[in-house]
Amino acid sequence: MICFGRSGIKMIRSRGIRALTVRPVKVNQSVSRIHTGKVSLASDRRSNSTSTTHSGVGVAGTVGGTGTVSQSSRGIQKELVFPGSIRSQFTTQLNFNDPSEATPMPTYRLIDLDGHQLDPEYKIPFDKEKSLKMYRDMLTVSIMDSIMYDAQRQGRLSFYMVSAGEEGAAVGSAAALEPHDVMFCQYREQGAILYRGVTLKEFMSQLYANADDYGQGRNMPVHYQSEKFNIHPISSPLATQIPHAAGAAYALKIRNKDNNEPDSGCVICYFGEGAASEGDFHAALNIAATRACPVIFFCRNNGYAISTPSLEQYKGDGIASRGVGYGIDTIRVDGNDLAAVHRVTREARKLAVENQRPVLIEAMSYRVSHHSTSDDSFAYRSKTEVEDWKRRDNPLARMRKWLELKDWWSEDLEQQTRKEIRREILSEMAAAEKRKKPSLDQIFNGVYSELTEPLKRQREELKEILDTYPEHYDLSHYEKGREGLN
């Protein structure tokens, strides 16, 4: 806290002194780097450090002292550095900036719909083994999603959310990270979680809230976590993970000041374009930019926030334009193109770790499925729209075509692998379903280090009810049965 306050004051002071300074301006100093043809990230570079951005700006109080003639007195005043505007030239043209006239930020793509590589000069960095692992993980997620969706419909599971159409964005981005990078998810990133190493048994334990669930049944299904793989628990209230991620990245940065590790890692934070309408998104991006935190904000723009289409959620150039507004390096990518997602995430990681600053990636995709098992999306979009998307583009189909062009995949392998995966999922699912539920005392544990008085009273009350009406409570499904509450 003290450290934050001290540097905050310093920054304000340095801007304040420069407020009265005038200088001639080099035209196009603020360069946008979005159209270079290479993978490039757009940013006005203001976020890095105030003193760097203003270097070379004279300080008003020193001008007279050094004998230099004030530029404003020579009548060439082009720019007055206000404390809140970094670089802005004076003009006599009265023009409102009309965002509808601006060219939208382009979308980076590497593999076309037929599996052909578009930029032959770029060497795709994954070998056969890694390519097959990524494809298998996408397949696994897609098969698990369909099995668990049906399980919910059969009443065997309370809730589920599938990630159909977005498997490439999740797997491709996770594959570009290092294991020590910290991950915050929203809820539709099972591909990233699987790629990291979380097992099907762990997925199933969470979904069935059994005694092996790390959350001990306190969360809804699909709220995964893994301490082992640096994955923070998923949280239902939208966007809360975004400021948490900025804070975790700030912590990494502070820790690295003392340790000086060559690669202290970064944070990746996944969220949907709908979550980006929450205030938490804006607070997180701003603090990450001003404190230069090593965090990759990964927005999955899948066209919908439940029933609200993206284009009713914002008026500007998607979520990407907001990154630029916050002074953050930003790129938009084809989220159905695993190789492109992998490349931009790898580059983003470099910026975050080596340059210690945030990056925003907006991955464009389409939510093929209903929002969740509680939703019927045909109430707000047509079946034709969905069928068209499925036919037109799909991250699995695109990756498969690319693999087949390399002779790394075939119809036989596809059928055989699908069968294997299906068998494995069904077996883990059956085991998790049979496993006992967490012991009853877990209802009260885990929030406070010691039980509060009201919790102690509720615990006693529950015991009393169970002992008074044992015929109504079959506790044999719970670890340790009735003893679990003693």
Ligand SMILES: Cc1ncc(C[n+]2csc(CCOP(=O)(O)OP(=O)(O)O)c2C)c(N)n1
């Ligand atoms: C603070 C808050 N408001 C509303 C909700 C209900 N809600 C859950 S998911 C969702 C839509 C989120 O859309 P998006 O961020 O685009 O993610 P997607 O579901 O498309 O992957 C809403 C409104 C919530 N969970 N938390």
Ligand SMILES: [Mg+2]
């Ligand atoms: Mg969405």
